[in-house]
Amino acid sequence: MKLGIPRALSYYSYFPFLYGFFNELGIEIVLSDPTTKKTMTDGSNLVVPETCLPVKVYVGHILNLLDKGIDKIFVPSIQSIAPKIYNCSKIRGLPDLIRNVVKRDFTLIEATLDKSEKNQGLYEFLLEAVKPFGIEDMNVIKNASKNGWKVYNNFHVMMKSGLNYKKALKYAMENKVVILDNAKSYPVNIALIAHAYNLYDERVSMKIFDKLEKLDVNVFSADQLTTEQMAEGLNIMRSKLYWANEYEITGAAAHYINDRRIDGIITINAFGCGPDSLMLERISRYARKLNKPILHLSIDEQTGEAGFVTRLEAFVDMLYRKKRSTIINKINIKKSERFTDIHLKNVINLSE
Numbered sequence: 001m002k003l004g005i006p007r008a009l010s011y012y013s014y015f016p017f018l019y020g021f022f023n024e025l026g027i028e029i030v031l032s033d034p035t036t037k038k039t040m041t042d043g044s045n046l047v048v049p050e051t052c053l054p055v056k057v058y059v060g061h062i063l064n065l066l067d068k069g070i071d072k073i074f075v076p077s078i079q080s081i082a083p084k085i086y087n088c089s090k091i092r093g094l095p096d097l098i099r100n101v102v103k104r105d106f107t108l109i110e111a112t113l114d115k116s117e118k119n120q121g122l123y124e125f126l127l128e129a130v131k132p133f134g135i136e137d138m139n140v141i142k143n144a145s146k147n148g149w150k151v152y153n154n155f156h157v158m159m160k161s162g163l164n165y166k167k168a169l170k171y172a173m174e175n176k177v178v179i180l181d182n183a184k185s186y187p188v189n190i191a192l193i194a195h196a197y198n199l200y201d202e203r204v205s206m207k208i209f210d211k212l213e214k215l216d217v218n219v220f221s222a223d224q225l226t227t228e229q230m231a232e233g234l235n236i237m238r239s240k241l242y243w244a245n246e247y248e249i250t251g252a253a254a255h256y257i258n259d260r261r262i263d264g265i266i267t268i269n270a271f272g273c274g275p276d277s278l279m280l281e282r283i284s285r286y287a288r289k290l291n292k293p294i295l296h297l298s299i300d301e302q303t304g305e306a307g308f309v310t311r312l313e314a315f316v317d318m319l320y321r322k323k324r325s326t327i328i329n330k331i332n333i334k335k336s337e338r339f340t341d342i343h344l345k346n347v348i349n350l351s352e
């Protein structure tokens with residue numbers, strides 16, 4: 001029993017759960033290879049140019065799985081994750097899109113999760129996913145989902161501790177929990193705000209975590225926050241939850257904009273992304289109001305690494321200068337305080 005899973009879109013959020021779940025049922029997962037230039041080009045060739053980069057990448061990963069000889073591919077339609085909380089139309093209609101653009105012979109395993117219109121729960125979603133393998137016993141499915149949650153929770157505990165994505169996933173899949181206790185510390189702190197598929201796909205994000213570390217920057221993301229902290233962020237901005245990714249974008253950004261330890265915010269969004277254009281506009285206004293430096297990086301398949309690095313370096317350089325001048329100003333204030341003290345003492349002595 002083999003099931004292909006594209007290493008794109010919801011993979012970056014739900015794969016730890018799916019791994020634990022399918023593994024428990026004896027279904028072997030075959031992942032597509034990490035994203036390359038070819039993945040992007042192959043995917044882009046099959047869809048209209050206006051399609052966002054993450055969907056183009058997704059199509060490229062489906063082709064990669066087919067080239068590996070995989071004939072059953074999991075393409076979920078995650079419509080709504082909670083009542084009245086929706087995903088964007090491209091994620092909702094993913095199985096239809098794939099069926100229409102990839103004209104090759106394979107079984108598309110499409111499971112739907114819709115908590116709003118159809119009130120479908122997780123178990124119905126999982127049942128749809130494993131029915132093609134002849135598994136229909138709900139008790140077996142519920143039991144396997146426990147293993148899914150175990151891997152998922154372990155993964156998130158490690159991500160919260162600051163472990164990087166690759167290592168956290170590797171350890172979670174090995175049923176291990178490794179907590180980072182000797183993290184390096186740098187003078188500047190930046191929060192990266194983006195969908196998980198734009199952050200952790202190293203080709204898409206151009207290894208932004210490594211690049212920032214080389215620039216001596218501590219990097220934070222939504223994965224170090226609790227749901228309560230992100231919900232509080234939404235409250236502060238008086239923003240309502242509508243998009244499924246609102247917590248990790250608006251909530252996390254608002255939290256970090258208010259966090260005095262964070263020196264600046266970097267957002268990464270795909271060119272042409274509707275939900276992000278709405279959320280990022282509000283985040284920008286809020287950052288300006290609180291005087292928090294913010295850099296928006298927009299990506300598509302034409303984005304060149306050189307320009308990307310130049311903008312990152314310029315932003316980090318500006319944060320360093322800002323921090324340095326804040327420190328120097330504090331020193332100046334202390335010096336003048338000292339002068340005033342001495343001055344005052346002299347005045348008192350003279351009057352005596």
Ligand code: SF4
Nearest residue numbers: 052088090270273274
């Ligand atoms: S949320 Fe934006 S980037 Fe993600 S799939 Fe939808 S349009 Fe594309």
